[in-house]
Amino acid sequence: MNTPAPAVEARQLIKTYPGDVTALSGMDVTVEPGTVFGLLGPNGAGKSTTVKILTTLARPDSGTATVAGHDVLRHPDRVRRAIGVVAQKSGADPVATGRENLQLQGRLYGLRGAALRRRVDELLARFHLADAAGRQVKGYSGGMQRRLDVALGLVHRPEVLFLDEPTTGLDPEARTAMWDEITRLAGDEGLTILLTTHYLEEADRLAERIAIVDRGRVVVEGTPDALKGELRGDAVHMELREAVGDSGRTSLKDSLSALPGVHEVLFDGRRISVRAEDGAAAVPALLGALERVGVGVAAATVARPSLDDVYLRYAGRRYADAEAAADSAESTESTENLALAGGA
Secondary structure, three states, rough: OOOOOOOEEEEEEEEEEEOOOOEEHHHHHEEOOEEEEEOOOOOOOOOOHHHHHOOOOOOOOOEEEEEEOOEEOOOOHHHHHHHHEEEEOOOOOOOHHHHHHHHHHHHHHHOOOOHHHHHHHHHHHHHOHHHHHOOEEEHHHHHHHHHHHHHHHHHHOOEEEEEOOOOOOOHHHHHHHHHHHHHHHHHHHEEEEEEEEOOOOHHHHOOOOEEEOOOOOOEEEEHHHHHOOOOOOOEEEEEEEEOOOOOHHHHHHHHOOOOEEEEEEEOOOOOEEEEEOOHHHHHHHHHHHHOOOOEEEEEEEEEEOOOHHHHHHHHOHHHHHHHHHHHHHHHHHHHHHHHHHEEE
């Protein structure tokens, strides 16, 4: 039995931007047909740059990529006919109605007459937009606009659908509704969906396989359950009263690792994360070991393995810290750009 070719395959993508900013540093992605694949990572990790290359909106400095069997560099027109794209920012015309937006999109892909009307009516009904079809899009709620964006990406029945941060900016109710719709799309349509997200819960819920992206490369890939399953036992997170210096970390790590049932010890600033067979039972021994060497603990929590723990293990930092660092860098860049504009 022949194994079907990947719906999306990228190898060693490298992309840099002016100012020696490295967006991708050897990105590898393989997406099997008919699956939902998640690229999970903080803002600035390289997810959107990857999508831009795969959807022919950017060229890599080096590396190769195919989508639906077509090379993105040699046959970009074929790729564009085979894909649907839902970008982070809405591509709908705000002063046109929902129906007009869908009709225009259909015409761009060659649909006409009765076939176009049927497809537009079908999508309006599917995404619960029929009652608002005659209203200008600028009057839609955030959730309605995102549903319209997905409908626009599906007008021509693509083989591969790219969803780039599809729920960013949505309230919890609208986000949950969008998750349900993506799940239905994958099940009913048999679509291949490549989803980028910086929401841990979103990746865990929607993606059959995920690739965790950090600093422009994939650090680990697998199913959410398998990745979490690699982390045996419970996670014990301890917030220290003071940070431990580099010289003391090695001896402290050896002391904690020697305790019964403890498998892994990771330092992250003032926090220590430990894998233990029975987290609750291990806490007193862990606290006692820290107390004996004069290290105070402000708080301790026990939890089942999560994608945050997976990220910490493979990226070497907590997901929230990576997000905060990305936000800080973006804020600094914006401030510098404003200063340069003012100076000009």
